[in-house]
Amino acid sequence: MHSAGVLPVRPARRRILITADAVGGVWTYTVTLARALARHGDTVLVVTLGPPPSSTQHREIAAVGALTGGSVRLHVTDLALEWMDPEGRDLDRARETLAAIARAFRPDIVHLGGFREATADVGVPVLVVAHSCVRTWWRACRGGVPDDPRWRVYADHVAAGLAAADAWAAPTRALRDAIADLYAPPRPGVVIPNGVAVPPADDPPPERRSVILAAGRLWDEAKGLDTLLGAAPRLPWPVRLAGDTASPDGGAPIALPDGVTALGRLDRAALLAEMRAAELFVAPARYEPFGLGIAEAAACGAALVLSDIASLRELWDGAAAFVPPDDPAALAATLTALCADAPRRRALQAAARRRATRYGADAMVNRIETVHAALAACRVAPTNDRAVAGATIIATGGAPA
Template identity: 30%
Template sequence: MRVLMVSWEFPPVVVGGLGRHVHALSRELAAAGHDVVVLSRAPAGTDADTHPSSDGTVDGVRVLRVAEDPPHLEFGTDMVAWTLAMGHGLLRHALTSLLPGWRPDVVHAHDWLVAHPAIALADVLGVPLVATLHATEAGRHSGWLPGPLNRQVHSTEWWLAQRADEVITCSSAMRAEVSALHDLDAGAIHVVHNGIDLRRWRSRATAPAPAGTGPRLVYFGRLEYEKGVQDLIAALPRIRRRHPGTRLLVAGTGTQQEMLGTRVAEHRVRRSVEFLGHLPDAELTALLRAADAVVLPSRYEPFGIVALEAAAVGATLVASTAGGLGEVVRDGETGLGFEPGDVPGIADAVDRALSDPRAARRRARAARARLRTDFAWPTIAARTAEIYAAARPGPPQNLPRPKIPTGNLFDRTP
């Protein structure tokens, strides 16, 4: 099949896990014989002089990188205007540089930021529109849509979900969430897990020698409220009472780093927590391999690809049961779990992991073995291709604006 993927990120432009997902999925589809084109953007804050539009091949995939247009728009301060401008640039480039000589059999949109160009292309071409919803705005805010921007994003998600001929989510938890939030039949939503490329985690670099002799806990990922790092910091005094000398190493960046620094001071663990910032892959792999436990305390997690990455290096996993994490990390089988936001539960789960290293290693081996079956990219690509083949194009739709409910949307979820 000829597949046109539309994504707001594609390596080296990577904001989160979505970019790596699109890269791996497109690569595996191309390896299976499909003709894949990815339509994406140049880095934010650039222009056609510094980063002109380009047309090249990456791992067998044709990649169109579209330059930003001249208007001075910034994602952080002008999100909706910036997103609309990006979508206009992607659409214009597709119509002028791609479609005159190449026509897709299916358009695959990845998340709400590309709703406008993806819907327009599917409508103009009369081909099926497949949409993967990687997360939801309400989910990122614990069920709330507190401001106008949140409601704008939510309504765009709703539009994409309603217009798509097939909808994909990365976990059963996300399927239930998308169904409830966007008025879809859960039975019509496909669950296709994210995957992992084990080759990326083969580095044999060694981590620096730890300061002290106590256990070493590691968190890695974005530093955002929904990731729950503040709960792990709150649990650290309890953990240290049971396991003296325990240190927490935090790898990653995000908007909540200042808040987390305040929490460290409040819980009097300044000497036991180190913020490492963003680490290159080799250094991160070494850090994970040397950890006594990798702790993922998310309050909201559509899937939890970081759990796969930790499992790939054989790390001991301790994770919340939030969303897809509970499907990735099976309590007592491939790791240990706790309820999201449960500070005593975090301390208890970490205590269990540190107190029985033999059982921890057994669970780590089971987690890594599962990567070669349930989370292998060739399997995921084959399942996605089946969805493409079965998709049938619907007519262009003029949909009304969705009503935005007040209060916590998750309280309405059956």
């Protein structure tokens, strides 16, 4: 028996089951995390829910697996993502499927990218990582919470997952506090900022171009890109927009004003190349739990212009220019001023690069491994020591000052 207050020595290898979806930033987060955990000696099984990974995403996992001697593998399911199944019609099957995968893989920790699957009987400690949720999105984008009965069912399932999890985390204090306010989980959440791993360019970086870059799904009102479209006709520099312009419901692509070039959905290498070349990166979001794309653009040396919302102010205060959300005139004025002020752009670019070092992959993984270690200690600890392990999660999982 280990003494109270001392966590067991970390085993040479741990088996980690991670659930994720293959859409957007959660996939980037998952690949970054899986690669780092495997390099630290863990064996990782990535289980996808929702739309299946693309051939490119399959190759990403295969490349990580090859790099780490097969320590990262992919298991694709056809389980519904919880926000695509608010009534919970697929929840029982999801619980059964994850329990079966856990029995076969025998993980030491289950690291969930969703909420409701924490109610599955996997037999090991469970960490829920809150990447986003419909109610926090709704409150930021539309005000209040949705009153449709199906979203009340969704909220009940999120609350049940948070209550069932052994620990839960969020990438910012803003999201953690919003989740706590809406769902009242029995355990306090820890803040673990997401981490980015930006590979070095193969060649010297290109000369920066006089362009403004934005990235995101144009149809997602959370991204606030309609505000950028409203500002675009007044801007002295062209805007390049990476991401889908047509919604997944089959609607026609959104019309773009003159001066805006739609780049479509880019693979990560192409997007990073755009970030290395652009003078300015703009994210006029109404809702952004973290913003991996913003952190990547900062690491690539673009000056940041961000909406003044709690999460982005928390992460980038002092390293970006801020504008009110939903204000095309203010956005146009700020961007126009920066286009004309090279010294100010250089200062913002340097500040963004410095701040991005806080959000590196190593820092994220070190905090996550601390939580994993405390959860593993909870699994084997006597009753009196489990409180110590739980306190360790809270004490060491927070964001840097």
